[in-house]
Amino acid sequence: MTLSSLLARLPGGIAIGILYGIMALGIYITFRVLKVSDLTVDGSFATGGAVSVMLMLAGVNTWISLLCAFAVGLLCGTVTGLLHTRLNIPIILSSILVQIGLYSVNLRIMQGSALKSISVDKYNLLINVRFVSKTILIGALISLVLIIILYWYFGTEQGSSIRATGNNSAMAKSNGINTATTTLIGLALCNGVVAFAGGLMSQYQGFSDVNQGRGAIVTGLAAIIIGEVLCDIFFKKGSSFWLRLTFVILGGIIYYLIMVLILWLRVDSNDLKLFTAIIVAIFLAIPNFRKGAAE
Amino acid sequence: MLRITDIAKTFNRGTVNEKVAIADLSLTLNDGDFVTVIGSNGAGKSTLLNAIAGTWLTDSGSIMIDDIDITRLPEYKRAKYIGRVFQDPLMGTAADMWIEENLALASRRGERRRLLPGITRSERAEYAEMLKPLNLGLENRLTSKVGLLSGGQRQALTLLMATIKKPRLLLLDEHTAALDPATADKVLKLTDELVSKDSLTTLMITHNMQDAIDYGNRLIMMNEGRIILDIAGEEKKQLTKQQLIDRFNALSDQKLESDDVLLS
Numbered sequence: 001m002t003l004s005s006l007l008a009r010l011p012g013g014i015a016i017g018i019l020y021g022i023m024a025l026g027i028y029i030t031f032r033v034l035k036v037s038d039l040t041v042d043g044s045f046a047t048g049g050a051v052s053v054m055l056m057l058a059g060v061n062t063w064i065s066l067l068c069a070f071a072v073g074l075l076c077g078t079v080t081g082l083l084h085t086r087l088n089i090p091i092i093l094s095s096i097l098v099q100i101g102l103y104s105v106n107l108r109i110m111q112g113s114a115l116k117s118i119s120v121d122k123y124n125l126l127i128n129v130r131f132v133s134k135t136i137l138i139g140a141l142i143s144l145v146l147i148i149i150l151y152w153y154f155g156t157e158q159g160s161s162i163r164a165t166g167n168n169s170a171m172a173k174s175n176g177i178n179t180a181t182t183t184l185i186g187l188a189l190c191n192g193v194v195a196f197a198g199g200l201m202s203q204y205q206g207f208s209d210v211n212q213g214r215g216a217i218v219t220g221l222a223a224i225i226i227g228e229v230l231c232d233i234f235f236k237k238g239s240s241f242w243l244r245l246t247f248v249i250l251g252g253i254i255y256y257l258i259m260v261l262i263l264w265l266r267v268d269s270n271d272l273k274l275f276t277a278i279i280v281a282i283f284l285a286i287p288n289f290r291k292g293a294a295e
Numbered sequence: 296m297l298r299i300t301d302i303a304k305t306f307n308r309g310t311v312n313e314k315v316a317i318a319d320l321s322l323t324l325n326d327g328d329f330v331t332v333i334g335s336n337g338a339g340k341s342t343l344l345n346a347i348a349g350t351w352l353t354d355s356g357s358i359m360i361d362d363i364d365i366t367r368l369p370e371y372k373r374a375k376y377i378g379r380v381f382q383d384p385l386m387g388t389a390a391d392m393w394i395e396e397n398l399a400l401a402s403r404r405g406e407r408r409r410l411l412p413g414i415t416r417s418e419r420a421e422y423a424e425m426l427k428p429l430n431l432g433l434e435n436r437l438t439s440k441v442g443l444l445s446g447g448q449r450q451a452l453t454l455l456m457a458t459i460k461k462p463r464l465l466l467l468d469e470h471t472a473a474l475d476p477a478t479a480d481k482v483l484k485l486t487d488e489l490v491s492k493d494s495l496t497t498l499m500i501t502h503n504m505q506d507a508i509d510y511g512n513r514l515i516m517m518n519e520g521r522i523i524l525d526i527a528g529e530e531k532k533q534l535t536k537q538q539l540i541d542r543f544n545a546l547s548d549q550k551l552e553s554d555d556v557l558l559s
Contacts, residue, residue: 153410155412155413155414156408156409156410156411156412156413157403157408157409157410157411157412157413158408158409158410159413160392160396160399160400160408160413160414161400161408163389163391163392163396164389164392164400167389167390167391167392168385168386168388168389168390170381170386171386171387171388171389172371172389172400173370173371173374174348174370174374174377174379174381174387175374175400175401175403175404175456176371176372176374176375176403176404176405176406177371177374177400177408178369178371179371
């Protein structure tokens with residue numbers, strides 16, 4: 001439990017934190033823009049990893065495997081969206097259904113095994129635990145590109161109509177926006193980004209794991225909320241959209257560094273999920289505390 | 296222009312809460328008609344507006360705008376022809392979005408939402424010009440979130456949004472009811488200006504008999520899901536509050552001493 005052992009773990013923590021931050025950018029679309037809770041992500045994060053790893057094992061190019069993970073993620077979100085918009089099942093429920101179903105689908109994709117390894121020596125992995133600083137650099141670049149794309153997209157006519165749907169669906173409809181379609185697009189995009197991040201995570205770890213997505217929604221919320229609390233502290237209210245997205249990435253990093261710290265304190269790693277829940281609860285409460293203090 | 300033929304709507308059919316909200320109602324509006332709608336609570340005024348806007352589908356009958364049958368169209372498709380302001384000032388605008396973004400959303404009503412910029416530079420200048428005559432200072436706050444505005448400001452903005460694309464039909468559902476009297480008066484004057492500027496065909500529900508008399512060229516009174524009175528032209532201009540109350544008493548079982556019952 002020496003300080004140097006903590007410092008040695010920091011770079012790896014930052015790398016994983018960035019990957020969770022990228023995943024959280026996807027969750028931001030549903031949780032903050034559409035203002036719905038989409039639990040599909042617990043399934044689609046693992047799906048992304050499975051798709052990416054299996055394709056690479058089959059000899060597909062790294063980037064193409066990640067794009068396929070993105071595409072399959074779009075599909076996962078679309079299924080949740082269709083259950084919700086066509087069959088009127090509440091989003092939270094339809095997303096749980098898809099999440100559960102995806103567990104079997106993920107096992108199918110991984111040909112029945114719960115874990116599929118991909119060797120960093122034999123395959124051209126984009127990022128890996130073996131080269132952490134390169135991972136951080138690539139992770140940061142991908143984050144940058146993704147933030148630029150999201151910033152552009154949510155400024156377009158289509159993106160604005162998704163924002164309006166989350167904000168006030170009555171207003172959206174009366175202004176001619178098909179809110180079923182915008183909800184569907186939002187759910188699809190969210191899971192596309194999440195599955196893409198799942199693909200990255202698998203490459204970093206060197207394997208895809210059917211349980212990889214467990215708690216993804218909570219981790220994503222942690223990143224979003226930690227990022228928002230910090231953003232409000234540093235920039236007060238009224239910060240622009242791209243800045244808030246940037247803070248989601250930072251939130252992911254900080255969240256995972258807290259995890260590293262907890263592990264360094266020799267906490268049983270079985271208790272990690274409990275700590276995650278506690279941390280998220282604390283950060284969810286902070287804005288309310290601050291409000292209460294101001295009143 | 297608007298032709299409603301024999302529409303009916305019953306809520307909670309087959310339950311103890313069954314309520315016939317509209318019964319075989321027909322109404323034809325001519326181009327440029329500005330119709331005020333009054334009636335006691337539960338008379339079916341809002342139900343009529345919701346039926347036209349497509350909040351839900353009617354049980355029977357047909358609704359035509361010009362020669363387009365909109366009876367089965369979902370709400371978002373009807374929005375192409377219809378501008379709308381709700382009673383609740385919070386309902387007509389997106390609170391977390393900027394003033395200019397709200398206007399930009401409204402100015403694309405009825406169009407496909409593409410991957411083009413949601414707002415252009417020339418639009419911004421246009422919106423500032425549009426907001427100036429309101430005298431609310433909103434032209435200098437284009438990038439303020441709408442949630443920061445007062446109820447009156449939001450309702451004025453919603454009104455502008457509802458008319459920005461010159462709808463074939465403007466639906467106003469007691470849009471001044473939630474405002475204080477002075478603000479309500481301002482918003483009502485603005486309504487009159489916007490409606491007469493483009494001679495928009497308008498249906499305006501109001502809880503205020505005097506407003507119903509003062510504004511528009513035609514007045515309809517509803518009771519128990521039907522139109523029981525339809526006054527237009529010269530006759531409407533001569534109308535007084537007392538005459539309205541007398542005629543309501545003559546036509547319905549309820550007795551009115553003043554316009555109290557017509558409030559809301």
